[in-house]
Amino acid sequence: MANQVDYERIGxxxxxxxxxxxxxxYALLTLWALMVLFPFYWMVLSSVKSYSAYNSEYVPRFxxxxxxxxxxxxxxxxxxxxxxxLNTLIFTLVTTAVMLAVVVLAAFAFARLEFxxxxxxxxxxxxxxxIPNELVVITNFVTITNLGLRNTxxxxxxxxxxxxxxxxxxxxxxxxxxxxxYRAAKVDGTSDFKYLLRVMLPISQPTxxxxxxLKIIECWNAYVWPRLITDNEAYFLVSNxxxxxxxxxxxxxxxxxxxxxxxxxxxxxIVLFLIFHKKIMAGVSRGGTKG
Amino acid sequence: MGMRVVLEHLTKVFPxxxxxxxxxxxxxxxxxxxIPDGQLVGxxxxxxxxxxxxxxLICGLETPTSGKxxxxxxxxxxxxxxxxGVGFVFQNYALYPHLTVLENILFPLQNLKGSAKxxxxxxxxxxxxxxxxxxxDTLLDRxxxxxxxxxQQRVAIARALVKMPRVLLLDEPLSxxxxxxxxxxxxxxRRIQQETKITTIFVTHDQEEAMSISDMIVVMKDGVVQQIxxxxxxxxxxINLFVAKFLGTPPINVFEGRVKNGRLFAxxxxxxxxxxxxxxxxYVGIRPEGFILDENGPLACGLTRVEVMGxxxxxxxxxxxxxxxxxxxxxxxxxxxxxxxxxxxxxxxPAKVFIFDRETEERIRFSAD
Amino acid sequence: xxxxxxxxxxxxxxxxxxLGCFMVYPLIDVLVYSFEEGYNFASQTSFGLGLYNYAYVLxxxxxxxxxxxxxxxxxxxxxxxxxxxxxxxxxxxxxxPLRNLYQTIYFLxxxxxxxxxxxxxxxxxxxxxYTDGMVNLLIHFFGGExxxxxxxxxxxxxxxxxxxxxxxxxxxxxxxxxxALASVNPDYYxxxxxxxxxxxxxxxRITLPMISPMVFYLIITGFIGAFKxxxxxxxxxxxxxxxxxxxxxxxxxxxxxYGDSGGxxxxxxxxxxxxxxxxxxxxxxxxxxxxxHVHY
Numbered sequence: 040m041a042n043q044v045d046y047e048r049i050g051x052x053x054x055x056x057x058x059x060x061x062x063x064x065y066a067l068l069t070l071w072a073l074m075v076l077f078p079f080y081w082m083v084l085s086s087v088k089s090y091s092a093y094n095s096e097y098v099p100r101f102x103x104x105x106x107x108x109x110x111x112x113x114x115x116x117x118x119x120x121x122x123x124x125l126n127t128l129i130f131t132l133v134t135t136a137v138m139l140a141v142v143v144l145a146a147f148a149f150a151r152l153e154f155x156x157x158x159x160x161x162x163x164x165x166x167x168x169x170i171p172n173e174l175v176v177i178t179n180f181v182t183i184t185n186l187g188l189r190n191t192x193x194x195x196x197x198x199x200x201x202x203x204x205x206x207x208x209x210x211x212x213x214x215x216x217x218x219x220x221y222r223a224a225k226v227d228g229t230s231d232f233k234y235l236l237r238v239m240l241p242i243s244q245p246t247x248x249x250x251x252x253l254k255i256i257e258c259w260n261a262y263v264w265p266r267l268i269t270d271n272e273a274y275f276l277v278s279n280x281x282x283x284x285x286x287x288x289x290x291x292x293x294x295x296x297x298x299x300x301x302x303x304x305x306x307x308x309i310v311l312f313l314i315f316h317k318k319i320m321a322g323v324s325r326g327g328t329k330g
Numbered sequence: 331m332g333m334r335v336v337l338e339h340l341t342k343v344f345p346x347x348x349x350x351x352x353x354x355x356x357x358x359x360x361x362x363x364x365i366p367d368g369q370l371v372g373x374x375x376x377x378x379x380x381x382x383x384x385x386x387l388i389c390g391l392e393t394p395t396s397g398k399x400x401x402x403x404x405x406x407x408x409x410x411x412x413x414x415g416v417g418f419v420f421q422n423y424a425l426y427p428h429l430t431v432l433e434n435i436l437f438p439l440q441n442l443k444g445s446a447k448x449x450x451x452x453x454x455x456x457x458x459x460x461x462x463x464x465x466x467d468t469l470l471d472r473x474x475x476x477x478x479x480x481x482q483q484r485v486a487i488a489r490a491l492v493k494m495p496r497v498l499l500l501d502e503p504l505s506x507x508x509x510x511x512x513x514x515x516x517x518x519x520r521r522i523q524q525e526t527k528i529t530t531i532f533v534t535h536d537q538e539e540a541m542s543i544s545d546m547i548v549v550m551k552d553g554v555v556q557q558i559x560x561x562x563x564x565x566x567x568x569i570n571l572f573v574a575k576f577l578g579t580p581p582i583n584v585f586e587g588r589v590k591n592g593r594l595f596a597x598x599x600x601x602x603x604x605x606x607x608x609x610x611x612x613y614v615g616i617r618p619e620g621f622i623l624d625e626n627g628p629l630a631c632g633l634t635r636v637e638v639m640g641x642x643x644x645x646x647x648x649x650x651x652x653x654x655x656x657x658x659x660x661x662x663x664x665x666x667x668x669x670x671x672x673x674x675x676x677x678x679x680p681a682k683v684f685i686f687d688r689e690t691e692e693r694i695r696f697s698a699d
Numbered sequence: 700x701x702x703x704x705x706x707x708x709x710x711x712x713x714x715x716x717x718l719g720c721f722m723v724y725p726l727i728d729v730l731v732y733s734f735e736e737g738y739n740f741a742s743q744t745s746f747g748l749g750l751y752n753y754a755y756v757l758x759x760x761x762x763x764x765x766x767x768x769x770x771x772x773x774x775x776x777x778x779x780x781x782x783x784x785x786x787x788x789x790x791x792x793x794x795x796p797l798r799n800l801y802q803t804i805y806f807l808x809x810x811x812x813x814x815x816x817x818x819x820x821x822x823x824x825x826x827x828x829y830t831d832g833m834v835n836l837l838i839h840f841f842g843g844e845x846x847x848x849x850x851x852x853x854x855x856x857x858x859x860x861x862x863x864x865x866x867x868x869x870x871x872x873x874x875x876x877x878x879a880l881a882s883v884n885p886d887y888y889x890x891x892x893x894x895x896x897x898x899x900x901x902x903x904r905i906t907l908p909m910i911s912p913m914v915f916y917l918i919i920t921g922f923i924g925a926f927k928x929x930x931x932x933x934x935x936x937x938x939x940x941x942x943x944x945x946x947x948x949x950x951x952x953x954x955x956x957y958g959d960s961g962g963x964x965x966x967x968x969x970x971x972x973x974x975x976x977x978x979x980x981x982x983x984x985x986x987x988x989x990x991x992h993v994h995y
Binding site for chain 1: 703704705706707708710711713714717718720721722723724725726728729732786787790791793794797801802803804805806807808809810811812813814815816818819820822823829830831832833836866869871874875878923927929930933934937938949952953956957964967968971972974975978
Binding site: 389390391410411412413416417418420421422424426427428429437438440441442443489493 | 884886887889890891892893894895896897900904905908909
């Protein structure tokens with residue numbers, strides 16, 4: 040009987056240990072969640088404090104009782120935030136659309152068409168994946184400058200419309216579509232292009248969506264290239280705009296207005312994320328890298 | 331070396347996650363059973379019948395909602411698996427892919443702590459013994475990916491045995507093997523069990539597998555134990571229609587029938603006397619080997635075809651009251667069937683005929699004399 | 700058949716054109732630039748070929764500062780972020796309720812504009828005439844001395860830079876490691892439990908070997924990413940990174956190319972190629988090490 044008591048105690052101790060472990064885990068996870076969320080909270084909070092209230096708080100307060108939207112009005116009137124926004128939208132949409140066309144055509148050629156030199160071409164493409172952007176940006180800058188394309192959308196967009204990695208990703212995806220489908224379509228007299236549009240694209244829709252979302256995020260956050268290629272405010276994207284605001288806008292100390300601008304440019308992607316968070320996370324874990 | 335295992339009113343309820351259905355899932359319902367020392371027991375049933383949950387409860391990977399589990403004299407119900415002294419062989423073997431066979435077998439021994447701790451030599455000796463027992467002692471340096479399914483299965487068994495468990499549990503041990511290996515491996519499991527005398531419980535959905543090697547079988551359905559007994563006893567005396575249908579290949583032939591004035595009818599055919607049963611609607615089950623070819627027999631069937639299989643002949647025929655499209659009977663090959671004939675007639679062996687209540691599907695005992 | 704050949708290349712044409720113009724040609728060109736001595740951007744002429752550009756860059760104090768900053772950043776943030784991400788992922792893997800919520804929250808920084816959020820970090824850490832800032836408030840609370848993290852001492856600026864970098868790279872790492880952990884067959888853990896395996900041993904002997912390919916993938920991409928750090932620094936310290944003493948190698952390249960200190964594509968090219976060689980070397984070393992330690 041003594042034996043039995045012993046077993047009961049082991050069992051109880053094991054359960055208590057696992058309960059304590061869970062509590063510690065939740066505490067630590069919550070701590071990190073707070074570290075992630077706090078900057079977002081702070082930016083929203085600061086953006087609704089009035090200029091005078093913000094600057095009179097030597098010890099910053101964690102809440103405000105008199106929220107104001109004045110900063111948002113300032114953000115759109117004192118600097119051309121609306122313009123930056125529109126520019127980014129145009130840049131993002133056009134770049135993503137052109138890139139999709141280029142990438143889809145190339146991936147289709149590699150996945151389904153038979154032609155001489157295909158393997159060599161593909162190997163060369165793959166080897167380009169290793170080339171960091173920093174290495175080619177210098178010449179591209181010179182090229183675009185010499186072409187007189189600085190401060191134009193063309194100059195902004197052209198170097199950003201191909202991605203070897205996305206071609207690779209899509210080609211892999213295309214290849215998983217059974218070859219019988221292609222042969223069946225050929226027997227029915229479907230042209231290659233029609234087959235691509237009517238069969239392959241719909242089947243590969245999840246990958247296309249992933250690529251699109253990743254590219255949109257990339258475009259929305261683009262900073263280095265737009266900064267090199269634009270010095271006219273009329274062509275600034277949001278990243279450059281925010282940098283401009285930081286250095287020259289609002290007078291250096293109007294932090295609430297600055298935060299309002301930050302909120303405004305962060306919102307579109309966060310909304311996109313909240314809607315598609317499952318798709319985005321699945322897509323990124325399948326093959327996204329940042330930068 | 332073995333150990334008695336007692337299950338008392340074991341019940342496991344899984345809270346329902348699907349909001350559309352509002353009832354919880356009762357995976358195991360009031361399971362009581364005493365497994366005697368050193369026996370090989372097969373838990374048998376269709377998928378979703380709760381047999382794997384039962385195994386996990388015995389192992390400790392799941393905790394029962396109510397009821398008790400006793401090993402020997404110890405109540406282990408609330409004990410985590412690592413303190414129970416059980417060996418578990420997983421359906422997909424769960425061999426660590428980055429470790430060699432020897433490292434895999436050594437793994438449980440290296441976990442021993444305190445007074446149970448072994449010297450390096452002792453660990454190696456025991457690992458080698460276990461490997462020899464399952465006849466993989468020449469493959470110790472391989473990685474699991476370099477072995478066949480059957481060999482992996484043996485490694486998994488060796489890993490479970492090496493720590494000398496009180497109870498050995500196997501989850502669908504043969505399901506990942508091809509047909510030929512399955513036959514061989516089940517003999518192997520039987521041999522190992524008899525050599526080690528460890529109380530062994532295994533789960534399977536394949537009745538042939540369970541019947542062929544078990545000392546005892548437990549037939550389950552929807553979380554409820556249907557029947558427990560020696561394989562032959564359960565086969566010869568099923569408790570209800572489900573058990574009768576589940577055991578035996580080819581399966582039992584079921585007819586709609588009735589008992590009237592002490593006679594048993596399959597459809598309109600008066601096949602046997604049935605004493606001690608009041609008049610009622612029944613199902614009549616006749617094992618394939620329960621048919622006798624008889625020109626004047628009472629059971630008149632339409633002949634479909636005859637399959638000669640050497641020792642036996644299998645007659646495939648139809649009957650209007652049969653529940654399945656065709657009925658299959660096995661008769662000795664010495665009997666010649668006139669294959670040109672459109673019909674065939676049988677009489678039946680009373681011991682191979684069971685009747686079941688039409689409503690409850692419980693077996694009704696009757697006497698044919 | 701001939702028709703088919705043409706068609707294949709036709710489909711590839713746009714990609715080839717774009718890649719040719721903006722990737723292959725620049726690649727050759729950057730090599731040429733880096734060896735052209737005394738290149739003049741306005742007249743587009745040079746004196747001749749030589750190693751002078753490399754020598755200049757390697758003796759430039761700003762470049763050496765940038766190399767130092769970059770190496771410190773890499774050495775601190777890559778192991779730290781990978782380690783913390785591993786801990787967080789293990790934690791996430793151990794819980795069931797709220798797991799999706801935590802995962803979603805942790806991923807949030809990935810989709811935000813790093814320039815914009817960097818501004819928030821700057822405000823949190825900055826000390827001005829009006830306020831000591833949020834972080835200094837915390838330091839006061841624990842009885843410490845307040846520091847200006849943005850315009851103050853070097854170590855303080857380095858701390859903010861590393862902190863922000865870790866904050867930014869964490870979502871990707873947590874995501875990758877969480878899915879790697881989730882893809883380990885649970886039977887391995889059940890088998891280990893039945894065998895009374897201690898927690899630490901489960902981690903070192905089962906979990907870690909199983910996810911080792913992904914851990915090495917993260918370390919390799921982490922090194923590459925951290926060596927290319929630039930925009931996070933701009934967000935924190937402004938565009939004039941040399942003045943702040945917080946420039947990175949990539950920052951140096953862009954400064955040489957453009958802006959107040961720009962107009963020297965040759966120096967920029969030399970610096971970019973040096974960076975490329977460093978990254979390539981470290982990636983190769985990483986791959987060699989991972990070959991030894993990744994088990995399958």
